[in-house]
Amino acid sequence: MTVSNSRKKIHFVSIHDAVKAGDVKQLAEIVESGININEVDVLHKFTPLQWAAHSGSLECLHWLLWHGADIKSVTPGGWTAAHIAAIRGQDACMQALIMNGADLSTQDDRGCTPTHLAATHGHSYTLQIMLRSGVDPNVSDKCDWKPVHYASFHGRLGCLQLLVKWGATLEDADQNGNLPVHFAAMEGHLYCFKFLLSRMSSVTQALKVFNDNGENAMDLAQRFFKDNILQFIQGTEFEGDNQNNQENLAFPGHAAAYKGDLEMLKKLVENGTININEHDDNESTLLHRAAGQGHIECLQWLIERGADVNITNKDGETAADTAKKFAHLSAVSLLAGLQKYEVEDHTEIDDQDMKFFERHGVEGSTDAKNELSQSEAEKRDARIRAHQKVVELRHLLEIAESNYKHLGGISEEDIKQKREDQESERMIKELQAQLEGERLRREKLEFQLDEFRAEVSHHRTPVDQIRLTSSVEDDSSDSNKDKRKVKKKVTSSGGVILRR
Template identity: 85%
Template sequence: MESGHTLSPTAWGICLHWLLWHGADITSVTPGGWTAAHIAAIRGQDACIQALIMNGADLSVQDDRGCTPSHLAATHGHSYTLQVMLRSGVDPNVSDKYDWKPVHYASFHGRLGCVQLLVKWGAAIEDVDQNGNLPVHVAAMEGHLYCFKFLLSRMSSMKQALKVFNDNGENAMDLAQRFFKDNIVQFIQGAEIEGDNQNNQENLTFPGHVAAYKGDLEMLKKLVENGIININERDDNESTLLHRAAGQDHIECLQWLIEMGADVNITNKDGETAADTAKKFAHLSAVSLLVGLQKYEVEENDEIDDQDVKFFERHGVQGSTDAKDELSQSEAEKTNARKRAYEKVVELRRLLEIAESNFKQLGGISEGDIKQKKEDQESRRMIKELQVQLEGERLRREKLECQLDECRAEASHRQTPVDQIHLNNVVSMEHDSSDSNKDKRKVTKKITSSGGIFMRRS
């Protein structure tokens, strides 16, 4: 490798994957107790951390001082690397030998982005170290005003937080005065904490976003270059510095952020990129600047064609290290690198298929076969349960049909006497009618026989 050239984060990740594939010991440590994860955390190698996590690395391993990789990521201000670890389940409140948690380290070194991230993930900012120092004490003694303000804003009681003493009987004001941190002293003396409104609160929490919104490039440079905030820092709406600058059409801020490697493909809670924000406010110059840098998303119906170079130009996954341009590579070089990486993936898949075939021929059973066997067993179990339920429903139906037949028979039996009674009534009425007619005939005959005259009345 030529002198002065360094590998990109993606290249480091590929190298580490190759080493792990060939049996590198993931548990080996340096004389100071550092594992590969500790070193990746120090360097902010996101791809390496992800590779180590995928291969089962223990991120809770402590070095000789009791520091885990999360302590070191917080120390060096690598908020995205820290976020990768927190998402994998790392405890944000793990302590070193001096009861310092990652938030103590971030506060001591003025890493506002890491402090914000740790608080978001549940960091206990009201826990003390073995000397009784809160993270706010540590920020005060080092003069990190933005971290100090943010920590104060997240304490349960700001007034009480300023009055808390450590084991040496010193509060935040005492520590700031002892270490000559005039900015902290002036803030404490002049702050009217109870009068802070919501806008001021937001200013304390996300100073970088406020600077980007106002177009204050000098303040933005100071915050980013001193490691106080991350270039891709997000606020409560998940908007980045680019979103804020794009919304106000601050072209100089946008250009500088892009030169520093800000990711133009990150979306906020509304699913908008910085370019979308600029379009919403009709800032055409910002739109033209940002749209040309956006990476294409892979459509669902797109298929990988290793003969189509254009496919390998479509990239830009959120958080991808490819967008950082640390090597100042051309687009053609990046495309070729992606194509080589894909060809390696294809080769490894082919080798994996061959290895699995050989394993099966030797009588082994693969994870896929075991999974399929379990799925078949589950299917058979479900079918058996359904068959039992079906048989139960069949018996229930037969029982109901028997009950229906019995009800019909009983109804038929009860209907017969009713019909007989009706018939008897009809017969009786007919018999009475015939008897009445006979009596009438007898009366008529008797009258006519006596010699009387029958006259019809008109």
């Protein structure tokens, strides 16, 4: 109670401070007072939109975009707001920027796109949003480094897995002939090294490939004293045992969560090797794996670190559903109480129902820490404002569409309907033509059938006469035969003939 009561309203003089604090009301007041919406701050040379992407001020970012903030503005280093959102892992802000036309192919001074930067900093959710929007996973910077090179160099296993899933190639070299596997060996990122080998066409060949300096993966591991890589190469028959250990190599965090190995889980997450909300091939997270085995300590630690309990796998199950399926009741009670956004059947939005806005709505980015420190009441108020804006915009859209039609304009829906009508008419005409063709064909067949019937009738009369004549002759011959038989019978009776 003392914490909530101590929160006092702060008046911000700078537009950048208002954006960083997520105060959309003061942002609007400052802009209305005449401050330029694209004003650059003195120290960091960021615009308000770039600060919104940096701090995760999603509501402010939307407000700035709606009011004409320059989405293409760049810092002295060549970063757009999308670059900054990728660096900070602000996936909700990244989604908003993409929807408002952000160019994800823009390169900074080193040739890096937002995709490179998200892979560098290990923000797999942000990276996934960009990949889903259609960006090239094999784009190169000025040194021919692709996102997989950055992920391998910095040990970002989750991003590496995601890039491979979206078609990134692992056998393209940079301008010095280094493959991603060379960078993983050079930096001692064992899990990334194992994953890369498990996904390359030939493990033996991958270990033998030399860069432009004549060094292979083992040479680089020796030069940079990466004993873990050396021990793995020298002491493991990788190709022989790969089949049984494939999942452990590709998803070590999930394997640790499944086994309940909390120490390994902590090491992987805290070192930035994997993201705490990492997905495996079944879209399951670390929470799903730990919940399926009832590992309460792992679940508690993951929840404390900010793991999202609302993520579903390919089967549409949350971690709580997985725990329930395997009858881990303590895990169910732990997870079920944390789930949000569940909408009861026939629930309707009511502006006066505060509880609705308390239990619904995405809490912003998933990869980055919450820097805004907003209270639950402030988050609820932000959701209410956003909903009111939706209602307002829908009403304005209806009015604009009505005005447009009354002025003689043709809307996209009208054009679509007209095309559908034209297509229907075309199909009807084609069907009518086919029907007419079938009718003519039937008439022709009926005419031929009548001709055949007449010809058959013509040939049938002589045949009937022949049959009648033959039947008469047969009858007469039969009667003569009968008479002869009678005579024979009389003569053969044995009687005496008397003459008179």
